[in-house]
Amino acid sequence: MVPKDTVTFNVGGKIFQTTSTTLANAGRNSFFGALFDDHWNLNLNSQSKPDIFIDRNPQCFRVLLDLLRTGDLHIPPNLPQNLLFREAQFYGLSDHVRAAKWGPFDGNCLRPTTSVTGRAPGDGTAIRAGPDGGCCVAHGCMVHVYDWMLQEHPPLHLDYQIVNDVGWLDANHVVVSACERLGRGDGGMGLFNASNGELRHKFQVQHDNQVKSFTAGALAFSTSDSNSKMIYSSCKGRSNEYGVGVWDQETGQQVDFFYEPLGWSLGDADRLQWLPASNCLLVATLFPRKDNCYISLLDFRAKSMVWSWSDIGASGPNPILVDDKRVRDAIAMEDASSICVVNEFEDLGFIDLRSSASSVRWSSRSRLVNVMKANKRMQLAEDEPCYPKLAFHNSQLFSSMNDSISVFSGPDWVLTSRLRRGHGGPICDFSIAGDRLFALHSEENVFDVWEAPPSPPTF
CATH class of the missing domain: 3.30.710.10 (Potassium Channel Kv1.1; Chain A)
Structure with missing residues (x-):
């Protein structure tokens, strides 16, 4: 039956x-x-x-x-x-x-599964992992988009505008920020369909009831308490539109603009990061764009800068040396109430978010002796360097160093594993999302895909 x-x-x-x-x-x-x-x-x-x-x-x-x-x-x-x-x-x-x-993401279990060589020669500038396991790679005035099967979709063309940053709004849409070409009135930001490369929307900056041309830099995305999704970007214009702009993801309309305070460099920010627990935006302007590092937390509800740190005149029990001031990347870890920074010599430092006058507590895990630092300065002068980058995912801290990525775990950020492949050269950028890690190497735009193997079946 x-x-x-x-x-x-x-x-x-x-x-x-x-x-x-x-x-x-x-x-x-x-x-x-x-x-x-x-x-x-x-x-x-x-x-x-x-x-x-x-x-x-x-x-x-x-x-x-x-x-x-x-x-x-x-x-x-x-x-x-x-x-x-x-x-x-x-x-x-x-x-x-x-x-x-692949199984649940754990940096200590990641294994390399494949490598993809980019279509364009030379170095890529940024790689961004997508929420569904795909990724996109920015290269000059183009963005190459890959789905989770690592099949390339039609690339995004920006008509000779140089791409500054890329971000996934969702699994189907990519936001691209680009430089304004002098006298052309272009640049800014665009929303693209990730599958066919179609430009769906351009984001504008308005000041004094006039639409302004501007250069968009670093990107970040958020969902606020009111469930309205926002896009943030550092902006540089020709007049007063210099700071961080905010747009509604659904309508594409500009909803706010945080104008730059005197002495800071919000419009030149290299890193933006939305902090959902505090409802604030981290803004970091780093070396070599500026000789001094500026990190701040912006609260758009209160229209104020609620926390800030700069290495200008910083003091404390561990005085800042010239080498230490050259911060290359920064990332906030809300659960640990701290910001991690990394300098060009791959030293990790930690700043306490609970203090308004914190100094950097530098880790000695990779501090180099003076001779090695001098050798690296010579190398940096001779070659175009790949600067260290940071990421924070699933309560683990990741730091790229030359041709490898280190994984730090636990409350004391102990080095627990190191991800490295024997080809591709130094890592110029990496990104984590969709339970995958993507590492972009400097040679021929090749990127690696790292996955955690599935858990063995239980009987």
Whole structure:
């Protein structure tokens, strides 16, 4: 006797039988979830259930059906992965495949899985991981976009405007900031469709009821307490539009502008980071853009700078040396109430956010002797350097150093692992999202993909 919840599929001429319970594992928004929708007029509990014909690849269907049954992904050697991924997208099972293909993100478990060589020669300027496991790479006046299958979509062209930063608004849209070309009235920011490269929207800066041309720099994205999603960007214009602008993600309208206080460099900011717990924006202007480092927290509700730090005249038990002042990157760690900074000699420093007059507590993990520092100064003078970068993800701190990325864990930020590949040269940028780490190397725009292997099955 056939169980009442049995469902029969004819996929490309091959017959498959499963149960509605198994299909329910696909989720309501999947192809199989639609079978239970009243609009399909399919009575799956009737005694005379018709076969459901699907004109798709039966070999891929077999793998995906087994994934729904067991939660495990087994891809036969003769089945191209990209074909399976394409079929997974058709059935709405991309999330299931990604979850089975790699496990929960842990920097200490990451393994290199593939390398992708960029289409353009020379160095890329930035890489940004997407929320669904894809990424984009900025290079000159172009942005190359890759989906989670690492298939390249049509690139984003900015008509000879140099890209400054890129950010994923969501899995389908990318925001690009670019330089204004003198006398052209262009530059600024644009919202692009990540799949086809279409320009969907341009963001404007208005001052005195006039639209101004401007150069957009670092980007950040947020969701405030009022559930309104915002885009932040450092801005430089020709008159008073110099500081940090704010736009509504839904409407694209400018909603605020934080004008730069005297002596600070908000318009030149290299790093913006939204801090959801404090509802503030971290703004950092770093060396070599400025000889001195400026870090501040902006509260747009109070229209004030609620915390700030600069290495100008900083004092304390550990006086700041010239080398220490050359901060290359900064990132806030709200759970630890601190900001981590890194200098050009790859020393980590920590600033206490709870104090308004904090000094940097430098870590001695990689402090170099004077001779080695002198050698590195010579190297920096001879070669175009790849400066250290920082990231914070899943309560772990990451720092790129030459051709490797160090992972620090625990309350004392102990070095727990180091990620390194034997090719590609120094790492000029890296990014983490979608349970993947992407590392962009300086040679030929090649980037590596790091993933955590799935957890072994338990019996």
